[in-house]
Amino acid sequence: QEVTLRVHHFLSAEAPMHKDVLAPWEKLIEEKSGGRIDVQLFPSMQLGGKPPQLFDQARDGVVDISWTLLGYTPGRFPISEVFELPFLSGSATQTTAALQQYQAKYMGDELKDVHPLLIHAPAAYKVHTKDKPVAAQADLGGLKIRTPSRMMTDGLAALGANPIGMPVPEIAQALTTGVIDGAVIPWEVFGSLRIESVTKDHAEFGAENGGLSTSVMALVMNQAKYDALPDDLKKVIDENTGAALADMAGKAFDAAEAAERQKAIDAGGKITVIPEVDLAEWQGATQPVVDAWVKSMTDAGHDGQAMLDDARAMLAAAKGK
C-alpha cells in the first residue's frame, strides 16, 4: 500500500455505524484504489483519548480520520446545532440529505480545519420512558429525561421536563436505577444499550412531523493528509464520500432504526405516536429555544433567520422526495 488511513471512533465494532457504514466503506476504498489505500478501523477509542477529543484528533493529525458527534463539544459548532433544535429533523435519510445542502451553504467555516468526508444524522430522536407513558406535553412535566444535546437541554426544560446530562454509556444503568425516568435517543442506540426491557413506553413524533430532535455526526479527515494524496487517490476518496456515502449512511441508520424498533415492540414495548394536531402545542412551548438559537446566530454576525428557514426548507425538500 501507498497510504494508510487510520479511522478512529468511540462506538463498538458491533454498532451499525461501524458494521454497516465504516466497514463497507473500508472495503470500497481499498477496492477502488486497487489496494493502494489501506483503511484501518479503530473502534472503541482504541487509539486513546475520550470522545470529545475525536474531532481534534483528525484536525491535528493524531489520527487520519475520525467519526464523532459534533455536539460532544457543546458550544463549538453552533451553526450545526440547528438540527438539534426541537422538531427540525426527519428520518436518517431525510436529515442527512438536508445536511448535505446545509453543510455546503453554511458549515464551511466551522469545518474549515478538516476535510469533511460525511456530515450526517441518525433518525429523529424519540422519548423513551420507564414508568410513565408520554402521550401529551403535560406528561413530561417533572420527568427526569436524559438530554442528548445543548439545544435539547433547553428544549426539554421548555417542555417542562428536568433535563439530565450524562454520557451515553451511563444511560442503561441510570434508567434501571431511576436516576432518570427516560431518555431522548433514537431507536438505533437500543442496539448497544439493550434497554428495551427497561423502557416500555415510547413516544414518537412521526418523521413527517419533524421528529423531536437529532444530532449532527461527522466523519472528518486530516486536511494535510488529504492534500498529500496523489490526485488519483484524492479522486477515489472524493467519489466515495459526501453525497455518495450519505446515501449509504442514511439507509444504514434507517434500517437499524426499524430493526431496533421492531425488537422493542417484540419485547412488549408500547408506542404512542403524538397526533399531528397536538404538535402545535409542543412546538409553541419550544419556540423560545428556536428563537434563542436564531438570536445567538444573529448576534454572531450570521443571518440566523435565513439559516433556520433554509434548514427547514432543505428538510422539507428531502421529505418530499
Add this chain to the structure above:
Amino acid sequence: MTGIAAGLMGFAALLALMAIRIPIGVAMLSVGIGGYALFTGAMPLLAFLKTSTYYQFSTYSLSVIPLFVLMGEFATKAGMSRALFRTAAAFLGHRKGGLAMASIGGCAAFGAICGSSLATAATMGQVALPEMRRYNYSGALSTGSLAAGGTLGILIPPSVILVLYALMAEQSIAKMFVAAMIPGVLAAIGYMIAVAIYVRYRPEEGPAGPRVAWPERIAALRETWSIILIFALVIVGMYRGWFTPTEGAAVGAFGAGVLAILHGGMRLTGLMACLRGTAQTSGMIFLIMLGAEMFNAFLAQTQTPMLAAQAIQNMGLSPMLVLGAILLLYLALGCVMDSMSMLLLTIPIFYPIIAGLDFGMSREDTLIWFGILAVVVVEVGLITPPVGMNVFVINGMAKDVPMLESFRGVLPFLISDMVRIVILVAFPVITLWLVHLLS
C-alpha cells in the same frame, strides 16, 4: 519496524524501566510517549497530549475511585475495624485459632466498606495484631492471617480494582460487584478453614481464648450495625435502583464520614488527614491510569493487541487452556508486580481474547466470570513471595516477627487460594448465579 516488533520492544522497555525503580506510572508514560512519538510521529503526539490528561481525569465513571478511597479513609477514622474485630472475636475467640478466624471475619466485613486491600490489612492489623500477640498467637499465624485477610478488601465489594476491570471490559460495575460477593464469602470461609486445619497440627500457635457470654456477644453485634447499614445502602442502592456507582460511592463516603465524626471523634485535623490520605492514594492510582492509557494508545497504534488476539484464536487452542495460561501468567507477574498496574496493563490485551473464545456462555457472562477470576488471581499476588505487599505491611507492624516467618504463615492461605481458584474456574455458576438471580 513492524508493529508487532515495536509493540514487543515497548513491552521490553517497560519491564526494564520498572525493574530499575522507575515508578510504574512514570515507566508506562515514558514508554507510551516515547513509543507513540517514534511509531506515529512527534506532531500527533503533541496534539494528542493537549487535552488527553484533562479528559482522562474528568471522566464521570472514574470519579467513583477517589470517592471509594475517601470512604475507606473515613471508615478507618471511624474506628470501624475495632468494632468489627471485637464482634468477630466475641463469637470465635474461644476456639483454637479463633482470633485468627476473627481477624479474617473482621477483614471481610471491613472489606465491605473499603475498596483497598492494603488499607484493609493495615487497619485490621492495627487492632487485631496486638490482641493476637497478647493471647500468645505465633508470629506466623497472626501476621499470615491478617495479610491474607486483607486481600478480601479487593474481592468483597466495593472494590477499586473491580471498578477498573468493569470500565476496561465495558461491563456494569454493579454486576461485577454482585458477581464478586459469593467468591468473596467463599474466600473468607476458605481462609477460616485454613486456620482450623493449621491449628489442628500446630495447636500451640493459636491457643483458645476465653469464651464470651451471649449477652456480650449481642452487645458487640450492636456496635456494628452502622457498618452493615452503610454496606447495605451502597450495594443494594447501587443494584436496586437508587443511584449510579459514583453516587453510591458518594453516599457511602458521606455515611462513613458521619460515623467518623460521631464514633471516631473526627475533627478538622482528622478530616484533613483523611483528605490527604485520599489525595495520596488517588494520585497514585490516576498516575498509573494515565500511564496505562498512554501505553495502551501506543500499543494500539502498533496493532499488537489485535494481532496477538488473532494469533491466539488462529492457534485453535482450547479456551480453558488459554484461560489457564493467562491466569498462570498473572500468578507469575503477581509475585513481583503491583496488582493494579498489572490489570491496567494486561486487561485491554486479554479481554478481547477471552471475549472471542467460546466457554459455552454469553459474552457478558464470560467477561464477568473472567473479571472475577483475574481479580482473585491478582489478589493472590499480594501475599506471594518475594513481593507481597500485604505481608510487608503487616510484618512492618509486628516488629518482632521476621519476614520469613510471615511468609511461612501465609502458606496455608495460599493453598486455600489455589483450591478456590480451581473451583471458580470449574464452576462459573458460582460467580454468575447471583448476577442472574438479581437481573
Add this chain to the structure above:
Amino acid sequence: MTAETLTEHAQSVAVPGWLAALCRFFAGLGGATLLAMMLMTVTSVILRAATGKPIPGDFELVEVGSAIAIFCFLPWCQVNGGNVLVDFFTQKTGPRVNHILEAIGDLLYLLIAALLLWRLCHGAAEMRQYGEQTMVLRLPIWISFTVILPAMTLLVATCAATFLGHIRGARA
C-alpha cells in the same frame, strides 16, 4: 498505614519547606473539591428521591470537580514518594544506587510533567477560543484550568525538587 512499612515506594528525600507546604495546600484544595463533589452528589440524590428534581448538571459538576481534584493530588503524591515502584530487583543494590535510580525516575517524571503542562496550556487556550462548555449548565470548561495549570506547575517544581533530593542522597 505509615510510609516506612511500604517498601514499594521511593526512599524519602527532603524538599524545601515552602514547596512541601504548597503541595499540602493543593492536596487540601483537591480534597475539599472532592468533599464538595461528595456533598453535592448526596444532596442531588436526596433531592431526586424527595422532589424528583436533582441538582441541575450534577453529572458535569462531578466531571469538572474530579479533574480539578486529581490534578491537585499529583504533587502531594510525588512529594511523599507515594508513586508505587517495583523494588524486587533493587533490594540489594544499596541506598546510593537506589537514589540514583530514583533520580532517573524523577527526571523522567519531570520531563513528562513539563511536557503535559506545556500541552495543557495549548489545550486550555483552544477550549477557551472555541468556547467549549458543559451541556446543561453551560459552564466554560477552560475555567477549571485556572486551578489545573497551577497544580501541574507545582508538580513540575516538585519533581525537580525530589530529583535534586535524590542526587544529594546519592552523594551523601
